[in-house]
Amino acid sequence: MSTETILKGQVLSFSRSPFDEGAPQDAAQLSEAVAIRDGLVAGTGSLDDMRALLPRAPLVDHSDKLILAGFVDAHVHYPQTAIIASWGKRLIDWLNAYTFPEEMRFGDRAYADELANRYLDLTTANGTTTVCSFCTIHPESVDAIFAAAQARGQRIVAGKTCMDRNAPEALRDTPQSAYDDSEALITRWHGVDRLGYAITPRFSPTSTPEQLQAIGALWAKHPDCLMQTHLSEQLDEIAWVKTLFPQARDYLDTYEEFGLLGARGLYGHAIHLEERERHRLREFGAALVHCPTSNTFIGSGLFDMAGLMAEGHRIGLASDTGGGSSFSMLRTMAAAYEVGQLRGTPLHAAQLLWLATQGSAAALRLEHKIGNIAAGMEADLVVLDLASTPAIAQRTERAADLWEAVFATIMMGDDRAVAEVWIGGRAV
Ligand code: GUN
Ligand code: ZN
Numbered sequence: 001m002s003t004e005t006i007l008k009g010q011v012l013s014f015s016r017s018p019f020d021e022g023a024p025q026d027a028a029q030l031s032e033a034v035a036i037r038d039g040l041v042a043g044t045g046s047l048d049d050m051r052a053l054l055p056r057a058p059l060v061d062h063s064d065k066l067i068l069a070g071f072v073d074a075h076v077h078y079p080q081t082a083i084i085a086s087w088g089k090r091l092i093d094w095l096n097a098y099t100f101p102e103e104m105r106f107g108d109r110a111y112a113d114e115l116a117n118r119y120l121d122l123t124t125a126n127g128t129t130t131v132c133s134f135c136t137i138h139p140e141s142v143d144a145i146f147a148a149a150q151a152r153g154q155r156i157v158a159g160k161t162c163m164d165r166n167a168p169e170a171l172r173d174t175p176q177s178a179y180d181d182s183e184a185l186i187t188r189w190h191g192v193d194r195l196g197y198a199i200t201p202r203f204s205p206t207s208t209p210e211q212l213q214a215i216g217a218l219w220a221k222h223p224d225c226l227m228q229t230h231l232s233e234q235l236d237e238i239a240w241v242k243t244l245f246p247q248a249r250d251y252l253d254t255y256e257e258f259g260l261l262g263a264r265g266l267y268g269h270a271i272h273l274e275e276r277e278r279h280r281l282r283e284f285g286a287a288l289v290h291c292p293t294s295n296t297f298i299g300s301g302l303f304d305m306a307g308l309m310a311e312g313h314r315i316g317l318a319s320d321t322g323g324g325s326s327f328s329m330l331r332t333m334a335a336a337y338e339v340g341q342l343r344g345t346p347l348h349a350a351q352l353l354w355l356a357t358q359g360s361a362a363a364l365r366l367e368h369k370i371g372n373i374a375a376g377m378e379a380d381l382v383v384l385d386l387a388s389t390p391a392i393a394q395r396t397e398r399a400a401d402l403w404e405a406v407f408a409t410i411m412m413g414d415d416r417a418v419a420e421v422w423i424g425g426r427a428v
Contacts, residue, residue: 009062013373024348036379039425070129070380071329072360075268075289077134078119080322091234106136112144126328127382127418132157153424159200164211175214203230204254216259233269252277271301287363291320292335306345316363317355329356330413349407379425388417
């Protein structure tokens with residue numbers, strides 16, 4: 001049986017990147033309604049046109065609320081949900097003090113199931129419909145998040161985090177077990193329903209060269225998988241990488257040497273890049289993932305969005321939960337704006353919305369399926385109330401145009417701004 005719905009509101013879609021030549025706001029178009037059939041967008045346009053397209057579809061009237069593609073969070077650690085907002089440490093100490101003890105619990109499937117569902121409940125409430133998550137070294141942690149997403153009909157990407165050194169004994173695998181466990185998970189989950197696998201070396205300090213070699217070989221054997229890792233997040237980390245890999249030309253080279261640089265690669269943070277690294281990442285069309293709440297929270301530095309965009313990099317946006325301090329992509333966009341301000345390059349609201357939808361979808365190489373509202377794309381949508389609190393409502397009242405109102409919700413909004421979320425053509 002066919003399921004059909006028409007949503008009326010201010011339906012926002014992008015016809016190009018707002019970072020390209022031209023006024024950022026001209027990259028976006030508004031229409032009156034979106035028609036949904038069998039989990040896909042059937043069309044956008046006037047309400048009359050959508051009624052003509054789907055004459056029997058029930059109408060959900062969202063009046064002047066903003067309807068856009070569901071948010072895509074391109075770099076998260078769902079196992080860090082319960083330790084989000086842990087005080088006072090920088091990257092390496094933060095990993096040792098808070099993260100690794102919590103990640104040790106994910107060998108317990110029941111605990112992993114509980115946290116996977118809690119994480120997806122929290123992110124859905126914030127309008128996020130797709131995430132790309134690191135798991136822990138335990139295959140159980142991967143099964144848990146994929147099973148939870150599958151039950152919800154959600155498109156997600158995830159992978160087993162591989163580590164064979166500089167981590168507690170209980171969180172270490174080996175080159176061979178990382179290869180075998182990851183491959184078994186690829187076989188079980190990659191391409192099943194809406195699920196995709198990301199081969200996941202945590203970062204080069206926690207993998208031996210032998211493990212990076214094995215993971216590189218695995219990616220070469222499964223080139224349609226994504227590969228996600230961390231790159232150049234903190235200066236101490238970069239100095240450590242130089243001592244661990246004395247032959248490497250730079251941090252990126254520790255991946256490149258082992259076949260872990262590619263167009264389907266996602267490199268989280270990428271703050272303190274050297275010229276050669278920028279050049280190679282651009283040459284390969286690899287994705288950089290900006291995690292602004294994390295970068296300010298852990299004290300990592302200021303991502304060069306304007307410079308990297310001008311060079312033509314592929315860039316996504318992410319919360320980096322729980323190094324990031326929020327589950328909300330609104331809060332993440334606000335932090336991206338603030339980081340831009342600190343670098344003297346403020347981002348337009350259209351650029352922020354694009355990064356949180358199409359930009360992140362493109363980083364995951366899913367831009368033809370999710371991250372925009374257009375005929376044939378999957379119907380993952382978020383409905384935003386642009387007057388969700390008294391403080392925002394009084395600012396929106398004064399807004400000269402839609403973008404001023406949208407910007408107030410980006411800067412001050414939270415899950416109260418999320419009026420409704422649609423996943424795969426169903427309201428959740
Ligand atoms: N680098 C290696 N692991 C992590 C992690 O879990 N969070 C962040 N922010 N950076 C990392
Ligand atoms: Zn991370």
